[in-house]
Amino acid sequence: MGYALVLKNLKKTFGETVAVRDLDLTVPEGALYGVIGPNGAGKTTMIRMILSILFPDHGELTVLGRPSALEAKDRIGYLPEERGLYKKMRVGEFLVYMARLKGLDGNVSQRVKDWLGRVDLADCEQKRCEDLSKGMQQKVQFVAAVIHRPDLLILDEPFGGLDPVNQRSMRDLVLEEHRRGATVLFSTHIMTHAEQLCDHVVMIHRGEKVLDQTMAGIRETFDPHRIVFVPLDPDSDIAKLRAIPGVRSVTPDGSAWDVALDGHANAASVIPALVTAVTPSRVEIRRPTLEDVFVSIVTGDASTAVDDDARLRAALRDGGQEVRR
């Protein structure tokens, strides 16, 4: 199996700021990759370089086997973060135009009709783009990105600005493209989207790649050694838990308790002891979230002198304003 994307040692600076530094990345054909990181981490710059909209200061890249995306433009679909439509153009006309620019010939309008039907916008073909709601516009833009059945689909923040229902339908559309065989690379700053969707995650922080692993690998590597424990009787004596061997600390976490284990302790042996000590209504091994992983990577690295943990988490969760622009 070949690689849809190979980046080597990519670097891009804008004046003083280094947007991307020494980035290496390989994406195999047919993979579903998520690129995560807070706003301003360099995701969009990386994507623009992949598409040859920007050119790297140095480094090499291979896109679909070609040295530049310019030679493979018609096989790439792109949904940019900064997306827009021609306000006055009709939806159908716009999609036909975009398809033609992607090199589609023949009966393009039939294909446009089919696609609009698939995203529940069949009645919008004659509407002007400005008359659509934001969610509808985003669907139209997505259709514009995939109408030519691209081999490589690049989505920059595809879920931004969508309500949960539309996020779900967008996710289904992305998965459908993946099943069709397209290589999908999408960026997001909302970690849960990546968790739900992709089989491989690349994390970027301040222009550098800090993680490049499969989801399964991440879960294993970043096992937090923590157990979530909810007692059946809220007034139970929690102190009993602390006495159990292998338990490092027990801290309240809302109505639940967060049981941290020693590095060498095995959850399988600790859980029976916990359950005997205090009757639980719920006990489970805490799985690492990408958010935890990201924070642990970033805070664990002294050289990146990271700001306060909570602020960073907030930024990751809602794409807040914390991060430099």
Add this chain to the structure above:
Amino acid sequence: MKKIFYVAGREFTSTVTTKGFVFGILVTPLLLGLVIFLMPRYLTKAPPKVEGQVVIIDPTGVVAEPLAAHLRPERFAERREKTKRDLENATSAVFRRQAAALPGAEAAIRQSIDTALGEVPRLQVLPLPGETSVEPEKEALKIALPKPGTGPAPRLAVIVVQPDAVRPAEGTDTFGSYELFVRNKLDDRLVDDLHSGMRDAIVSARLRESGLDPARIKNLTSVQRPGSRTVTAQGERTTNNLINMLLPMAFMILLLMSVLTSGQYLLTSTVEEKSNRVVEVLLSSVSAMELMTGKILGQMAVGLLVLSLYAGLGVIALVSFATLGLIDPLLLVFLLIFYVLTYFTFGSLMAAVGSAVNEMREAQSLMMPIMMVLMIPWVLWLPLSREPNSMLAIVLSFVPPLGNFVMLLRMTSQSPPPMWEAWLSIAVGAAGACAALWFAGKVFRVGMLMYGKPPSFGTLIRWARMS
């Protein structure tokens, strides 16, 4: 290559189908054209035959008779004959020679003058004594007109001469005048005739009153104004100032208007694409150069549409006035060439400016210097058109992008430059257009994705060097 044409096609249709374009650019000139086309036909419609009675209440006793003489049919005919001669003289010798080259044109002009003058009115002047009461006499003006040829002649006007119209009242120097009451919808040419008749009658009465001979005074105060004649090596001809000024003016306006229109649309659509954020999707499908080329070509077609529309109107107007021979068709070809050159130069700069700014407001400051350059030919208009072969004119012909305007101006003047100068100017203009395109291409690529602080011209040049 195909993609460039898709971009150009979208650019053209989306511009041409906006309401603003249809109304501003198409409907207005079409209406204008309709007027130009119909006006001569309407004007030459013969005035209706006028027959009727003019009442004059004349306390002075000396005005009514000269007025009656003035309004006699023979005198009408005489005056019209004179107007006709003047009109013919006004259409100068060159004009008529050119027009005569077209079959039947001479006859057409003659006929149109004849019909413009129409049939001579037949008026009866009815003098009434000064003490007549005015109100009852005016009543007759309210009666509806009878069918022509039936019943008595209708009353058309009532003129009331003031007692001191000919001789000032005791102890003053000021003369009185007269009042004119006319029937509703009376032909304005007849009203004019009544006024001029009254003027003549009162003036000659006053002259006679002062012991002067009106005929002699008229002779003494009139000097015939001759047309000037231009003397050249090829011979002598009547100076034709109107055409000398109008033709270059018309060509310059055509050029400027089409370039400005299409350039403005290009700027707007580029800024729109950028602020709409459509541009990034586009750039993932076409290269920046393809996008820019497509946009420039699309708007060039818009400009050509405007140009051919207005130039076509001009030609229609000339045909309608039977004076097509005034224009050398080759000049229209050169107009086209200079349009393409000027448009490419300014269009690329517009595209560069449009790509660099975030919204139209910011474009203004960058547009200023470009507009100033466009205005230079207008500032130098007079010296250039007076001396189309002066040193200044020759030098400016080879300074892009001014050369395009200056050369067109010189070529439409009465003493066109040699052809090699025209071709050299075109070559220099083409080089200028290429340089502007190159610059715009560089700026466009950087500018389209650059948001933030609006750049200055210095920044644009830095971008051009950078990429």
